[in-house]
Amino acid sequence: MASNCEVFCEILIAILLPPLGVCLKKGCCTVEFLICLVLTILGYIPGIIYALYVIVFQNRDEQSREIRAPLNSA
Template identity: 50%
Template sequence: MGAASAILLVLITILLPPLGVYAVAGCGADLFINICLTILGYFPGHIHAFYLEYVYYDRREMNKAGRFSASRAPGIYSERVQNGGTMGYGTIVQPTH
């Protein structure tokens, strides 16, 4: 299921980058930045969208393996993307090594 959703997200992002960003990051600063980049040129919007998706899926896989990234990815303002879609629970403390 995870691979199929990733492929579908890539296809959506190829057609309309802000829609792919919205699917990953939600409505926020990252979506606004991507809309502006897409208006300025189609390829900058793609680069930003694929960067967000790469960080999202990379962090998601790291979380599944039990490794948590202590550093923030540069240029990403969405906590959902920074955490790989797992917002965590109040009782779980993420290690900082």
């Protein structure tokens, strides 16, 4: 689980360079990175919005799956 400082740094990087923030979070050869790169090329603001979505909301989905995993296996 990421600390608040790590999340803050990821969000700051995503605002400055959206594809870099997604690359650090998901990897450079992922669909998320390519989508963010295309959106940033088309417009800076859509790239930022998508990068923040990937960093903040997809991270919550993964954490909720980890929390529910012991309940599903029982």
